[in-house]
Amino acid sequence: MVEVLNILWIAFQVMLGYNLVFPLLLYILYKLSGKPKIATAQGGDEPNDYAIIVTAYEQTYSLKAVVDSIQKLKYDNYLVYIVADKCDVTDLKFDDERVIVLRPEETLASNTRSHFYAINRFVRPHNILTIIDSDNLVHPDYLDELNRYFDAGYTAVQGVRDAKNLDTTYACLDAARDIYYHFYDGKVLFAVGSSATLAGSGMAFTTSLYRQSLEHLDVTGAGFDKVLQAQILQRNLRIAFAEDAIVYDEKTTRSDQLVNQRARWINTWFKYFKLGFTIIGSGIKNFSRNQIIFGLVLLRPPLFIFLILSVFCMFINLWVSLTAVIVWALGFTAFVLGFVIALRSSHTDPRVYRSLKNIPVFMYYQLISLYNSRRANKRSVATQHYHEKSINDIIDKE
Numbered sequence: 001m002v003e004v005l006n007i008l009w010i011a012f013q014v015m016l017g018y019n020l021v022f023p024l025l026l027y028i029l030y031k032l033s034g035k036p037k038i039a040t041a042q043g044g045d046e047p048n049d050y051a052i053i054v055t056a057y058e059q060t061y062s063l064k065a066v067v068d069s070i071q072k073l074k075y076d077n078y079l080v081y082i083v084a085d086k087c088d089v090t091d092l093k094f095d096d097e098r099v100i101v102l103r104p105e106e107t108l109a110s111n112t113r114s115h116f117y118a119i120n121r122f123v124r125p126h127n128i129l130t131i132i133d134s135d136n137l138v139h140p141d142y143l144d145e146l147n148r149y150f151d152a153g154y155t156a157v158q159g160v161r162d163a164k165n166l167d168t169t170y171a172c173l174d175a176a177r178d179i180y181y182h183f184y185d186g187k188v189l190f191a192v193g194s195s196a197t198l199a200g201s202g203m204a205f206t207t208s209l210y211r212q213s214l215e216h217l218d219v220t221g222a223g224f225d226k227v228l229q230a231q232i233l234q235r236n237l238r239i240a241f242a243e244d245a246i247v248y249d250e251k252t253t254r255s256d257q258l259v260n261q262r263a264r265w266i267n268t269w270f271k272y273f274k275l276g277f278t279i280i281g282s283g284i285k286n287f288s289r290n291q292i293i294f295g296l297v298l299l300r301p302p303l304f305i306f307l308i309l310s311v312f313c314m315f316i317n318l319w320v321s322l323t324a325v326i327v328w329a330l331g332f333t334a335f336v337l338g339f340v341i342a343l344r345s346s347h348t349d350p351r352v353y354r355s356l357k358n359i360p361v362f363m364y365y366q367l368i369s370l371y372n373s374r375r376a377n378k379r380s381v382a383t384q385h386y387h388e389k390s391i392n393d394i395i396d397k398e
Contacts, residue, residue, distance in 0.1 A: 013313050013324070019306045020331035022296070023184045023338035030188040038152050038240075048147055050078035051126035051207070055114045056134035060087045063134055067099055069248075070132075075143035079126070081118040085109065111200075111224045112214050119211065130204035135250040137164060145245035146204050152240075155209045156195075156232050158186060159202040159245030163349075170258055171251035172355030173362045176343065177303065178251075179352070183342035185297060186241040194293040195233060196241035198225035201249070209237070223268035226298075230275040233294050236286055255365055262369035269302055270373065304366040307335075 054066055063082060070080055080099045084092060086107045094101070102121060108114050115131065128150060132138060142159065149157045160182055163175040185197040203225070205213075213231035214224070232239060252258040276298030283291030300306070314328035343353070 013328075016306055016309055016313065017328065017331050019300050020310060020335040022300070023188075023342075024334045026184060026188050026192060026293075027338060027341055029192045033192050036191050038148055047077050048128050048143075048150055049124065049126045050075075050143055050146075050204075051118070051122055051129040052078050052080045052132060053115055053118045053129055054080060054082045054132045054134060055085070055111060056082065056087055057085045057109070057114075058087060059134060060084060060089065060092055063092060066132065066134060066136060066138070067094060067096070069137040069139075070099075071096060072140050073138065073143050074140050075147065078143065079123065081121070083108075083114040083118050085114055110218075110220045112217070112219045115210075116215065119207070126207055128204055129207050129210060131201050132247060133201040133249070135164070136161075136201055137248040139246040139248070142245050142247065145242050149240040149242050150204075150206070154240040155206045155237060156239040157204045157242050157245065158196040158198055158239055159204075159242045159247060160186070161199050161202045161249040162246050164248035164250050165253065166251070166349055166351045168253045169355050169358045170255065170362070171253050172349075172352045173358060174251040174258070175349070176352050176356065178249075179346045179348055180303075180339060180342045182243075183345055184338075187243055189293065189297065190238070190241035192293065193289045194297075195229070195237075195239035195290055197294075197297065198229045198239065200225045202245070202247035204245075221267075221271075222264040223272055226268060226272040226275065229294075230272070230279060230298075233279050233291055234282060236282070236288050236291060238290055258362075258365050259369050259372060262366055263372040266302055266305075266366075266370055266373040273299055273301075302366075304363045305370070308363070308367075 052070060054063065054070075056063055063084075067080060067082075070078075078098065080096075082092070082099065082101045084101060084103050086109070087103065089101055089103045092101055100121075100123070102118060104114075104117055108117060115129075119129070128146075130143075130146065146157055146159070161178060163171065163178070166172050166175060181197070181199075187196075190196045209232070210228075213228055217227065219227050229239060252261055276295040278295075279291050279298065280295030282288070283293075283295055301309075310328065310331065314325055314332075317324040317328065
């Protein structure tokens with residue numbers, strides 16, 4: 001019995017500990033693979049026609065800034081569909097005929113329902129749709145950068161969600177987390193022959209692929225992007241990562257905002273991580289690097305969970321095995337190195353580096369989020385936004 005428990009203990013540590021070294025292993029493979037070559041956009045017989053779907057729930061105050069940023073796009077073959085779910089649209093008026101405001105008769109309270117509410121009301125057959133959150137701002141080159149990947153043959157593309165605000169410690173730590181995930185789950189994964197993970201906004205798809213993936217499903221609560229990426233990977237298609245297709249995303253600035261948002265995200269991981277097993281199985285069957293690597297990424301717990309569990313394992317081993325303590329120490333060293341590589345390889349604001357000393361406080365609120373995750377979707381449906389900034393404020397600083 002003792003021997004069986006020892007084997008189980010070792011197996012648990014291995015399954016947990018590989019998460020510490022996995023990013024560094026991916027980075028090594030990335031350096032060996034080289035940067036993916038994307039053909040210069042040539043354009044087809046017809047220019048890509050975009051539907052820009054902007055979803056809002058209850059809040060509308062930031063929509064005018066979103067639309068203002070969209071109107072500054074250099075590529076102009078698009079229509080904007082604002083789905084104002086459970087919103088007062090009395091004062092939501094735009095002079096631009098390319099902006100269409102839709103007010104559902106009944107509350108949808110679902111991202112995918114809002115998306116299909118817009119899709120079913122397209123005024124022309126857009127071949128591509130892109131999803132933007134109500135708190136996002138769009139870089140002027142956003143659609144031009146997406147075009148490079150669609151013209152190269154990709155049917156799904158994830159852009160970068162840069163920080164719109166770095167005015168608090170929480171916002172800076174939130175941005176540090178995003179930089180880490182953009183680097184490894186976006187740039188590196190795509191470069192090694194797999195797919196970028198989807199981030200909920202700043203992403204685009206051929207309209208036909210989006211409909212094929214989700215039209216037969218009714219996804220409620222957070223996590224529609226998890227279901228969508230699984231549907232795409234099950235078809236063994238690749239999600240491209242467009243590092244210069246930038247939207248600016250509002251980072252959390254308050255502890256209550258952080259707890260509500262992370263509780264939904266953690267709930268989403270527990271709900272959908274099992275999709276990783278299905279995708280790995282398909283990858284083995286298809287001999288697909290794309291599916292196998294992506295499936296492994298889906299099985300990875302949220303950052304703070306495997307870090308806390310790893311510290312716990314290392315602490316227990318002080319009384320069990322000094323060798324295991326050394327192995328765990330090496331694992332933590334590999335993780336820290338990987339984290340530093342991600343920050344150094346990106347355009348990281350000095351304020352983000354200064355905020356890192358507050359990681360323990362950030363993780364404390366993550367633990368509170370974990371406690372609240374079971375009832376996350378009852379606590380709140382959407383993140384409350386408090387930060388107001390225009391696209392000119394951001395571009396002028398670049």
